[in-house]
Structures are given as C-alpha cells and as structure tokens.
Amino acid sequence: MTSNVHPPARLLAYDGSGIDGGLYTRITGWAEAAPHWFDQLVTQWSALGLGVFAVLMVWGWWRARAADSTVMARVLASPLIVVGAYLVNSVFKSLVEENRPCQQIPGTVTLEACPAPGDWSFPSNHTVIAFAAAVALWYADRRLGWIGLVAAVLMGASRVWVGAHYPHDVAVGALVGVLVAIPLALLAGRAAPLVDRLRTGPLGPVLGAGAA
Known part of the structure; x- marks a missing residue:
C-alpha cells in the first residue's frame, strides 16, 4: 500500500472531501485491513478490467453476424459511443477540477x-x-449488456477501493456514461440500412448474413 500525504495545492482546486470524504476514508480503511490477495485482485481489476469490455464488444460482433442489421450497427458503434462518453467526461473534468482524494x-x-x-x-x-x-x-x-453492467459496477467500486476516487466521482461517472450512451446507441440503430448494403459487398464475410 502507498501512503500519500500531500500539502494543499497552490492553485486551489475543488475539494470533494466534504461530500463523502468520510465514506471514502472508511472504504480505503477496509481495503487496508483486507487480505492481501483480495486487494491484489481488486487492484488488477481496476487497472486492467476495461479490457473486458473490449472482449465483450468483439463477442458482440461475433454474435451480431447472425442478427439483424440494427444489432450489428449498434455493436459496431459501441467503441465510438465509449469515445463520445469519454470526451464528454473530459469536459466535466476540466470544468470542475476536483483534487484526487489521496x-x-x-x-x-x-x-x-x-x-x-x-x-x-x-x-x-x-x-x-x-x-x-x-x-x-x-x-x-x-445478455452481453447484463454482463457488462455487472462488470461496470465492479469497475466503479474498485476505483474507490484502490483509493483513486471518491464515491461521488464514481456515481456521477456512471450517470454520465449511461446518459451519453443511451441516445447514441439508439441513434446507431439508424445505420442499419448502411449495414444491409455492406453485407452484400466485400465486407459480407465480416458483417455476416444477418437474421434469416
């Protein structure tokens, strides 16, 4: 474990400790007292777990090869949706400028x-x-969505457990991800006619034949 004692920043940034700093301290205290193997497991998940979502997207593409074009369009759009959510969140970060709890x-x-x-x-x-x-x-x-939602909850929880974020950072992060992704996922379905055309061309073997 790492002990982090930092002097106050010269350039005053937002202090989120007044919101749920006590809960954050309690959770990191649990982490300090937890078995080493469990902490290592959570730490590895926190650092590498986002790769699971890439695997789920590839799995989604494979399953969508036999599905209708709306499904394939949404699967193909999923990485772009993630990028869009990340960019929106980057704006929030730059506007609020909240110091890390550590x-x-x-x-x-x-x-x-x-x-x-x-x-x-x-x-x-x-x-x-x-x-x-x-x-x-x-x-x-x-099916993949439910797996993804469970993994997302575990990812958010791990970010507090390892000490990187306050609980409210995670709660609002979940809200931002959901609110950005819903309209973009619905919009992606409108690309189904394009997928239909692509399935009849050279990309047919990659995109599949669709539902019979």
Whole structure:
C-alpha cells in the first residue's frame, strides 16, 4: 500500500472531501485491513478490467453476424459511443477540477499510487467508459449488456477501493456514461440500412448474413 500525504495545492482546486470524504476514508480503511490477495485482485481489476469490455464488444460482433442489421450497427458503434462518453467526461473534468482524494485527505493510504496534481478526480473516467460500454452493449445484446453492467459496477467500486476516487466521482461517472450512451446507441440503430448494403459487398464475410 502507498501512503500519500500531500500539502494543499497552490492553485486551489475543488475539494470533494466534504461530500463523502468520510465514506471514502472508511472504504480505503477496509481495503487496508483486507487480505492481501483480495486487494491484489481488486487492484488488477481496476487497472486492467476495461479490457473486458473490449472482449465483450468483439463477442458482440461475433454474435451480431447472425442478427439483424440494427444489432450489428449498434455493436459496431459501441467503441465510438465509449469515445463520445469519454470526451464528454473530459469536459466535466476540466470544468470542475476536483483534487484526487489521496491529495486532499491527509494520511490517506491507498492501493494505487496517487495520481499527480492536475489529474482531476471528478467524474471517474474508468467508470464512465465502463458504463457507456455496458449500455451500448445492452442495446445490441441483452445478455452481453447484463454482463457488462455487472462488470461496470465492479469497475466503479474498485476505483474507490484502490483509493483513486471518491464515491461521488464514481456515481456521477456512471450517470454520465449511461446518459451519453443511451441516445447514441439508439441513434446507431439508424445505420442499419448502411449495414444491409455492406453485407452484400466485400465486407459480407465480416458483417455476416444477418437474421434469416
């Protein structure tokens, strides 16, 4: 574990500790007292778990080869939806400029090294990406969507457990991911006629024949 004690930033940034700093401290205390193997598992998931969503997208594409063109259009759009959610979240981060809790709360002990000043905390990028991916997949394939939503909840929880974010960073990150992904996923379905045409061309083997 890493102990992070930082002096107050010279350039005053938003201090989110007044919202749920006590809950954050309680959770990181649980992490400090948890078995080492469990902390390692959560830390690895927090760092690498977003790769699971890429795997789910590939799985979605494979399943969509036998589905109608609306499903395929939404699956193909899912990476773009994630990028869109990330860009929207980047704007929020730059507007709020909330200090990381490990920078703001003295004596914080975290599993993940505390990011450098200027790497803002609100909302959580990891959580935004995870929930945007899960929602995009849900509109294309309910089974994959449910798997994605469970993985997204675990990703958000892990970001607090490792000490990288306040709980409200994660909660708002989930909201941003969902609210951005829903309209984009619905809009992506309108590309079905384009997928229909592509399925009759050279990309047919990649896009599949669609539902019979």
